[in-house]
Amino acid sequence: MIKLLKGNYALVEGAIKAGIDAYFGYPITPQNEITEYMSIRMREEGKLFFQTESELASINMTFGAAVIGKMAMTSSSSPGISLMQEGISYLIGCELPCVIVNVQRGGPGLGNISGSQGDYFQAVKGGGHGDCKMICLLPASVQEMYEMAIKAFYLAFKYRNPVFILTDGIIGQMLEKVDLLSLEDVLKNQFKNLSVDDYKKMFDASSWALTGCEGRDSRFIRSLYMNEGELTKKNTLLLEKYKKMEQELDWEEELIxxxxxxxxxxxxxxxxxxxxxxxxRKSGLKVGCFRLKTAFPFPSNRLKEIARTRKILVVEMSMGQMLEDVKLAVDGVNTVDFYGISGGDLPEVNVILEKIKNMLSR
Amino acid sequence: MRKHIVISGYGGQGIMLAGGILCQAASIERKNSTFFPSYGAEVRGGAAKCQVIISDEYIGSPILKDIDIFVCFTSMALKKYSSYVKENGIVLFNSDMVSNDETNVLSKNIKKIFVSANTLADSIGNVLFANVVILGAFIKNINILQKTSVISAIKEAFASKKKQVLDFNLLAFEKGYNL
Structure with a gap:
C-alpha cells in the first residue's frame, strides 16, 4: 500500500507491523510525531501506549517490559537520549532486547530543533557507560524508517541487546512516498533469507524472560557482578556477542x-x-556514493578497499564524528577529506561539488 | 521537471495542509514529491512555512534553497522569503493579507498573482478555507499538477471529517480555480 507519510509515522507503522507490545515515550521535537502517532495506533491495535513523566521513566519502563519478554520500544531526540543512557547501559548489561530511536536534533545542550547528526559518537561508541555496544541502524528515507523498525526488533531479540535506530529531524519530519509492504516483502528487502515464521519465532522469550517461576526454576536477570573475576567473564561473553553482531553489517554503494x-x-x-x-556525473566528474546502513557494525574493510584507489570525502552534519571511524578504516591508504556542517544546517550540493573539484585537482 | 514550492504564513492559516495536498496530488500523478514543515512553538499565530518539492527525478534533500513558486499568506512571509524567489519565478499572494505596495520588493521578472482568498473564503462561510481557495488559483495558473489529482488529494485530506467540511473545501477550490 503506497502512502504519503512522515518518516516518524512510517517508523511507527513499521514497529506495529513487527508486532510491538509496548511503547513508552516523552515528548520532544523533532520526534514528537512518533509519540503522537503511537498514542493513536497502539490503542487501535489494543497494545500498550504510555506517555511517561520523563525520559528516565521511558527507558526504565522499556526495561520493565523487556525483562518480561515483551517487544518494547522508546524514542526521543538528542537531549532525551542523554537522559536515557544509564538505562541503556543497564539493558545491555542485563542482555535485554528493545528498540531505541533517536531522531537527532542540533546540540550540544538543548541546541535547536533542526535535524542534525551530532549524536554519532553517543550512539555508536557505546550508548551508555561500561563496555557497551548496540547495533545501530541508519535509515535514509521514509521507506527505510518503516523497514528498519521491522528489522530492529528482530535483531534486538536475536542478540538480546537493544538496537538503536539513529535518524535525524529531517528524515523524521519529511513527508514522502512509502510502500507499507507486507512483512514477507520487508524481510526479503532487509534480510538475505528469513521467513515470516522464523521472524515471528524470534520473539519467543519463554526460555529467558521473567514471567513467574511456577513450574520451572527461578531466573535472575542482573547487571551487577560483584564477585572476583565475575564481571570480566561476563564482559568477555558480551564481547563475543558483539563480534557476532558484525554479521549484520549493511551498506549501499553506487557508481563506485x-x-x-x-x-x-x-x-x-x-x-x-x-x-x-x-x-x-553530468559534468563528467567520476564520483561515486557510499552510504552506511549500519554504523555498528562499521564497514571498515570495504571502505579501506575502496580507498586504495579512490579519494574519500566524508559528508556529515556534525563537526566530524563518523569521520574518525572512516579514517580508522582507511588507515592511511589514501586521503580522507571532510565537509561537516553543524547546528541544524544541511550540507550544500554546491559546496560538495567544489570540494570534489579541489580533491581532483590535487 | 523539478519545482520548488514554498508556502508560508502564520499558524492556523492551513499552510501545512495546503502543502500536504500538493505533495499528495503529485504522488497521485506518480511524481516524486517531498514535504518539509517548519513552524514556531505556537499552535496559532506563529510563523509557519512548508517546503514542497515535486520532481520527475530523484529528490535528495527535501530542504530547498531557491523557490520556483512562492505562496505568500502574510507580509511577514513576504519579507522573509522574497529574496529566495528565482528570476522568472511565480508568487501567489493572499491579497487580503498583503498589500500591492509591499510586493514591490520582488524583482520585475517575477510573476505576481493576487487572490483575495480571505474574502472569497468568507463568502462561502469561513475564512479558514482561504488556503484551499489559493490552491484553486495555483492549479489554474501554474501548469504542474492536474486539477483532478488535486481534487482527489483534497478528498483524501478531509476523508475523516464530516462530508460538509469536504464539500465546503471543494467549493473553495472551485472559487479559486474559476477566478
Missing part, C-alpha cells in the same frame, strides 16, 4: 567502480551526496 572520488555519508547527508553525485 570507475569513481575517482567517493562520497561517504549516512542518513539525510547521503541523499544530498546522491544529488551531488548525479550533478557531478
Amino acid at each position: 567502480s570507475d569513481a575517482e572520488v567517493v562520497l561517504v555519508a549516512y542518513g539525510i547527508s547521503s541523499r544530498i551526496n546522491k544529488d551531488a553525485c548525479i550533478l557531478a
